[in-house]
Amino acid sequence: MVANAVEAKQLQKYYGSLRAVDNIDFVISQGEYFGILGPNGAGKTTTVAMIYCFLPVDGGSLHVLNHNVEVDAREIKGKLGVVPQENNLDLELSVLENLIVYASYFGISRDKALPTALEQLKFFGLLAKKDVDVESLSGGMKRRLTIARAMMNKPEILILDEPTTGLDPEARHHIWQHLKSLKKNGLTLILTTHYLEEASQLCDRLIVMDGGKILEEGIPAELVNKHIGEQVIEAGLSPGLHTKLLALADEQIRGFMSIGETLYLHPKAEPETLLEVIKEFPAVETLVQRPANLEDVFLKLTGRRFGGGE
Numbered sequence: 001m002v003a004n005a006v007e008a009k010q011l012q013k014y015y016g017s018l019r020a021v022d023n024i025d026f027v028i029s030q031g032e033y034f035g036i037l038g039p040n041g042a043g044k045t046t047t048v049a050m051i052y053c054f055l056p057v058d059g060g061s062l063h064v065l066n067h068n069v070e071v072d073a074r075e076i077k078g079k080l081g082v083v084p085q086e087n088n089l090d091l092e093l094s095v096l097e098n099l100i101v102y103a104s105y106f107g108i109s110r111d112k113a114l115p116t117a118l119e120q121l122k123f124f125g126l127l128a129k130k131d132v133d134v135e136s137l138s139g140g141m142k143r144r145l146t147i148a149r150a151m152m153n154k155p156e157i158l159i160l161d162e163p164t165t166g167l168d169p170e171a172r173h174h175i176w177q178h179l180k181s182l183k184k185n186g187l188t189l190i191l192t193t194h195y196l197e198e199a200s201q202l203c204d205r206l207i208v209m210d211g212g213k214i215l216e217e218g219i220p221a222e223l224v225n226k227h228i229g230e231q232v233i234e235a236g237l238s239p240g241l242h243t244k245l246l247a248l249a250d251e252q253i254r255g256f257m258s259i260g261e262t263l264y265l266h267p268k269a270e271p272e273t274l275l276e277v278i279k280e281f282p283a284v285e286t287l288v289q290r291p292a293n294l295e296d297v298f299l300k301l302t303g304r305r306f307g308g309g310e
């Protein structure tokens with residue numbers, strides 16, 4: 001049986017009276033790519049900061065690689081790679097020196113660090129930049145360097161807090177490719193994100209957080225299927241006519257539900273029939289049919305739009 005990388009039981013963190021992490025339970029298996037998805041303020045950063053032993057736990061228990069974070073923080077930190085939300089690279093050092101100096105914090109000598117650093121720079125497509133100042137790198141390169149740096153101590157778990165926030169789509173895809181390739185080595189990856197596509201692309205399993213609580217947990221595609229189905233019809237409605245449409249639709253159509261202005265098809269409903277009925281109703285100004293995604297799941301769970309995404 002594969003041991004667990006992380007086990008959180010009734011985990012809590014408060015800032016004054018604010019319950020930033022409110023009694024949550026989750027387990028992350030070794031080798032799993034695990035996502036913590038949620039809008040701003042959901043409690044994602046606070047949760048991972050407890051995992052990497054930066055913030056103390058206020059209640060419940062948290063084990064990382066079978067060690068209690070409250071007892072064995074030092075031991076745990078040696079086995080983790082952490083990519084924080086803000087790039088905290090040393091701007092005065094070259095790309096290569098950033099890696100060598102970082103390795104020294106883990107007691108890795110320069111001689112030992114050098115081949116690892118070159119290997120990481122090659123993997124992350126930064127070898128040609130090894131002697132330049134960090135300042136001259138693009139945003140995407142800085143992010144890749146921060147991930148390369150987190151790999152210097154050959155971690156068992158790599159934790160990334162919103163790794164692609166602020167990057168353009170091309171740089172974001174580039175990072176996803178690199179993170180996907182790291183999976184071959186059996187690495188466990190924990191990622192916080194508010195990009196729904198990022199969660200779908202990278203995560204084997206995820207929790208959806210909001211207001212410090214876990215709303216749902218599962219495999220991204222299965223969550224979409226469970227809550228929504230395969231297809232969604234978005235209907236743009238004339239103001240004020242939404243309720244009337246719903247009354248009519250309820251009479252005429254089985255197998256769909258509506259939240260706000262979005263109509264969701266039940267997986268077993270026949271899209272063509274539904275579209276024909278809806279089209280005849282004058283309140284509908286536009287109709288778009290598209291595959292369902294995690295945003296629809298979040299909307300169904302909370303009644304709010306996610307606010308992340310592109």
Ligand SMILES: Nc1ncnc2c1ncn2[C@@H]1O[C@H](COP(=O)(O)OP(=O)(O)OP(=O)(O)O)[C@@H](O)[C@H]1O
Nearest residue numbers: 015018020038039040041042043044045046047194
């Ligand atoms: N040091 C702090 N002191 C007081 N409140 C805090 C502190 N850090 C976070 N919070 C609050 O705790 C809640 C959870 O914050 P957290 O940063 O964990 O959320 P998040 O999901 O990571 O959001 P973001 O994407 O904005 O980083 C928020 O309401 C935030 O304002």
